[in-house]
Amino acid sequence: MTADAGLLHAARVVGPGQVEIVTLPLPEPGPDEVRVKLEGCGVCASNLEPWAGPDWMTFPTEPGGLGHEGWGVIDAVGPKVDGLKPGQRVALLGQHGYASHDVAKAGQVVPLPPELDGLPFPGEAFGCVMNIFRRSAIAPGDTVAIVGIGFIGAALTRLAARIGAKVIAISRRDSSLDLARDMGAAHVVPMHDHWAIIEEVRNLTDGRFCDVVIEAVGKQWPLDLAGEIVAEGGRLVIAGYHQDGPRQINMQNWNWRGIDVINAHERDPARYVSGLRQAVEAVATGQLDPTPLLTHRFPLDHLAEALDATRDKPDGFVKAYVAWEES
Structure with a gap:
């Protein structure tokens, strides 16, 4: 997939089992927000019912929508943001992670330490x-x-x-x-x-x-x-x-x-962030190794295959993620 400077590339689900890639202007972070150039996003089993197209589902999804397990590098910060800066590698609680970029509240972004360099990390999961x-x-x-x-x-x-x-x-x-x-x-x-x-x-x-x-x-x-x-x-x-x-x-x-x-499900964003920080520490200190748990990697434009694999669970499957790849 070819990247264009200043543009957002995002997947959206346009019907049951159907995905398209759209190109849009790059969103700008507002006050207390950061924009993250995504490296990847985990695929969650909660996506499967919307993917199947139940009666209550409305298509198309928002660009990048359904993706909420993103990680990457901050490339822009909005006003009133303290403690975060461009170039920091982070995990985030975003809602549009099936894309090249996502925007999140600064308080819902957690820096990743050097121990996680090079590792895929769907932090929300x-x-x-x-x-x-x-x-x-x-x-x-x-x-x-x-x-x-x-x-x-x-x-x-x-x-x-x-x-x-x-x-x-x-x-x-x-x-x-x-x-x-x-x-x-x-x-x-x-x-x-x-x-x-x-x-x-x-x-x-x-x-x-x-x-x-x-x-x-x-x-x-x-x-x-x-x-x-x-x-x-x-x-x-x-x-x-x-x-x-x-x-x-x-x-x-x-x-x-x-x-x-x-x-054991949480809805309070503060609880989510607390769990995310604990997860970062658990991986950084060796309590938890993400490698055997992230088994299937797909480029963003193969999101449909990633969702199908999450549904069908081929042999050896544990969790899929999509990765933004530039060409």
Whole structure:
């Protein structure tokens, strides 16, 4: 893709499964804003329902829209911006990351240290991981089941195992179970048969089940399963993004077990920024390695393929990102 000085190149979704690249004037940052020349942007599973074209979706999206996991280098700052300057490499909480540039509030931009030089870093996604981990309140010695080992589940496996929790990873694909082992899971359980999984977890925990269970899929069955393997007085953490309609729950089971149920999603921008800063520190200090979690790279003009891969999960897939490439 050829870059033109002073112009914005952005992808927008124009219909179900359809993307076009548009060229527009480069946006200028306003007061308390910075403009970032993007290196890339992570592809989030939350994009998949809009990508499929549900009745409520309006096309086309805004240029760059749906992309919210961007990182790159500041190339312009607006008035009243302190502590940030052109040339700084940053991650940002922008909303138009499927593009060559994005503009964000200065307070929603986090500098990246030299330890992250050269690494792709969809910071918002890693920030979500850190916020889920905080909300989960996992302690050393806890038995933790993680249902669904995608990007979120794998990263949480690493963080939980690192502090001394015993992790039971439950997932459908063999490659996901292999990744969970690499991330430190003590046990892996194929996600095929509901009752067989419950019995295996029962046996692994001497009948007590799990102090913490994190549901990281976003579908009805994994939620049902997660509720069945929480110990009495334990904690069920819902990290999966449930976007395809209402859910039913077994309230009798939840009541009987006396469990705490935590929705681990955040909407406060300050919480997002805090998680993002913690993620930067976790990667910089070696607590978390992003490399095995970012498996599929696409140029921006192949965004459709990146979204399809996120939906179809080819062998070995964990997370896709698009990268701005100049020619």
